[in-house]
Amino acid sequence: MQSAFCEIHRQGFQAASIANILQDTGLTKGALYHHFPTKKVLGLAVIEEIIKERLEGLIFKPLRESERPIEMLLEIIATIDKKVPSDFVMLGCPLNNLMQEMSPLDELFQERLAGVLGVWQKTVEGALKRGQKQGEIRAEVDYKAAALFVVSAWEGCIGVAKNMRSPKAFGTCMKQLHGYVQGLMPAKVEKGRRKGA
Amino acid sequence: MQSAFCEIHRQGFQAASIANILQDTGLTKGALYHHFPTKKVLGLAVIEEIIKERLEGLIFKPLRESERPIEMLLEIIATIDKKVPSDFVMLGCPLNNLMQEMSPLDELFQERLAGVLGVWQKTVEGALKRGQKQGEIRAEVDYKAAALFVVSAWEGCIGVAKNMRSPKAFGTCMKQLHGYVQGLMPAKVEKGRRKGA
């Protein structure tokens, strides 16, 4: 599974070679096709068991369990670039990669990926909503739209940084997203001076 | 060229089939390979001659030539979903698609794509800078970082909407980006009431 994830992550699903995975793991074709009927099923399993779980541990769970969701959201956004393997800047977000590649080509992929993305969105949404109750987010904010945008921009930042091959660009880009979320907060006096950008 | 663009747009570069392009255009393999030595060169030509030019006409040129760059930027962001073929929501931004697919795999692709992206970024940057001179953008705004973020979020919105297969999601997402740009403006009284989100 790990090997399959790795191969798919750096080649994309279609270009991922079964032969490479076999060579990497030392397995034989018979062994693999005994457990997975098709390459597609293997790919879907990677989404569900690897990609989803990683996001769960890295983002979803902390965000759901925090008592100060906005603070946590801001912290995650600010530090995500350090909590992730360095090659992720070069290779991009596995979820986004698969979305861009497979969504138009295969409904099942699209559904599964949309499922994971949906959890992400709902999690951020929940955080914003709770933050709104705590008065950390202004009352008139459309938290659903904001959550959608946060996730979208997030993926966008990774994608652009990947193309530019620049961890630094990723950092400054996420900092802007950080600023956007801060912009949803009431304009009270804050510890750090409120930066416009 | 148009046919090649189309094929690449919906299959991705690697999965794009030369045979399909030939069938679609009625050309023969000899004819194509007479003008393009390799598939890769064909792909690069598509980037330069089709994708770049489209963005140029749709975004870069209006933005560069406008005397009220911020107004123009906001308008483009607000209306881009109507100025683009409907299947672009399903298929995504051709530039972003290629970036996600090819950047880690091929340096030349990465460079060319980064070039186009750079123009985009520089164009937005120029707009923000001019807007700053006009007092439309607050003085303390880091316009370079903001421009990078605008482009990133832009692509992110398209990418997510593509996965969700939802033009509506694209619209609401771009509306948030619209809000972000407005957030860079001075907090003076505006025609439309300043919406927080």
Add this chain to the structure above:
DNA sequence: GCAATTACATACCAACTGGTATGCATGTGT
């Protein structure tokens, strides 16, 4: 201790892939 299922390994295959070698017809420069 025998039957049957599971877990693999090997060999093989049809379908495509991008790319090329060759052939030929039409200009084109001199």
Add this chain to the structure above:
DNA sequence: ACACATGCATACCAGTTGGTATGTAATTGC
């Protein structure tokens, strides 16, 4: 009018792909 380059068409090729058919060893159920 003759040499030569250009523009294209056909046929072909080696490599790779995902997938399968067949065989065999190990495990399990009874």
